[in-house]
Amino acid sequence: MRTGTGPGGTLAPHVGRYATAPGPLVRAPAPAAVDPPRARPRLRAPASRPVRAPQSALADGSPASPGRFKMRAMSFGQGGPYGPGGSQPPQQSTPDWAALADQSAARDRRRKLFLIGGGVLATAAVAAIVATAVASSGHKGKGGGDAAGGLPSPQDLPSESATAEPSFSDVAPPAPPKPLDIISSARRDKAPLSPATLFPEKSAAKDDRSYAMASTAATTSCATATQGQLGSVLVNNGCRELLRATFSRDGVAVTVGVAVFDGKAAAERAKDQYKPNVASLAGGGVPVFCRRTACQTSANAIGRYAYFTISGYTSGKAVTASDTVTLQAGRDVADYTFNRILARGNAQASAEAAATD
Template identity: 70%
Template sequence: MSFGQGGPYGPGGGAPQPPTPDWNALADDTAARGRRRTWLLAGGGLLATGAVAAIVAIAVTSGDNKGSGSNASASRLPTPQDLPSGSSTPEPTFSNVAPPAPPKPLDIISSAKRDKAPLSAGTLFPEKKAVTQGRGYTKAATSTASNCASVAQGGLAPALSGNGCRKLFRATYSRNGVAVTVGVAVFDTKAAAEKAKKQAEGGVAALTGGGVNFCHGPVCRRSTNAIGRYAYFTISGYTSGKSVTTSDTKALGAGRDLADYAFRRILARGNTQASAAASATD
């Protein structure tokens, strides 16, 4: 059987022949794939560059947070492991024991065991004038009696000796025709002085001297008081020999002035000794 020309396998018959490629189409496709690769490479480069920049920025920021300067690690905060375990400087110590309170002047002059300052007519009555409320009284004479009852009148004598009076110091002052003798009796304790004060009847005898003579016969005014281990007394009257009446204010006022002076002189002993004790403990 003869198929003639143009059989199923192409002209001439025999084995089939591959189709001829479209070279123009292939060239266009190759060019298109080249352009796409070029764009992908360029985009990848940009992404890589951005990633590096981001890494650098993070590193710089992290370094700034750790500290400034050329050596950031030198300024970082220490960890507990970095701190020293001990110190060569000794720690201060504090005591809960309060320092002793300074002695009180009245406590000192209330007991012979604490009241150790020199004691005499000169230390009790040192000034030539006793001044109270602006009124000055001139000192005329002083005396010291170891036998307290010997310079006391009336019921004061047994009150002094019965309570253990050690000494009795007297001083006489005068002003404008009025004279006052102030006497200070010394005991071992405050209780003894207070007891003598309560038992006292009569008064201290007037001390004559220095041109002053009074209260030897006429009526005079008396007072009695105490502070600490000391009892103190006054007797006041006129140098003219005139008696003091119940309505008299001049002699009474002079007696009060000298009683106040004696009080302040006794208390001054306590103040002086208390200040010395406080200074010794500083």
């Protein structure tokens, strides 16, 4: 504690804020000179009174400011009650005005926060009461709705949810017709059928090989255009017509015969029961071939059509098992025939799709 001279020349403590927490207060020193010892009267220690800081100005007329307060001096006579031989003074402390001011400010802040929080809670409670009253109100306004917000009452709601009607966008478009399905049934395969429509081109081409068309023929008596046991196989499975065409290239000739049935199952049976073979077709510069000599043959089917090939040399030379020229010619014409039958299905599928648009 620091001391200074107060009004009237007495010593008064100078109280101010500390940068750190203050330690114990220092006891006031005893007077320098004392009277000779004498009997000490039994005196009562004066009651300490709290010192109040002035509100406006100090006693000397200077304005009040933090850290400067007027303190009242107290005197106990010569020697005082705590002179030589006297009892030890009780330890007293001076009030920390700065700490008291901080506590008062903290109380004020807590009071303000309490008032603000109470106001928010009160507002929320009023809003909840109003919302409950609106929701539970049974009065109706115009149009049968709730008077507060126009909400429908339970009696106004439909008893059953209506079944949503499908829109046109929900209906998937029909699947396009499949060419293979069309050529697998005589009921749907209605396009004109003849050697000219089945083989409209003047040659059969495969990769870089091209075979010129020599002649064509068609008959409803399927057995008459065959040799060996193939005729009976075709008749037994219900052959309706047999169309033939001959193609040639570099002294090699190939005749393909296309047998027409009512359905896919009959064509598959004819292929599986195949026995040689379709009769070769001469004409258009191609002589008779593959009648009294060995030739290459094949059999296959697609949809309601079974097709057979026979290939050999136009010179009458016999075909051996290792012969690759006649084998390649027969495969090329067979592949061309397969593509032509499939193209027939594609054309009819496109026509059906256009008719449904």
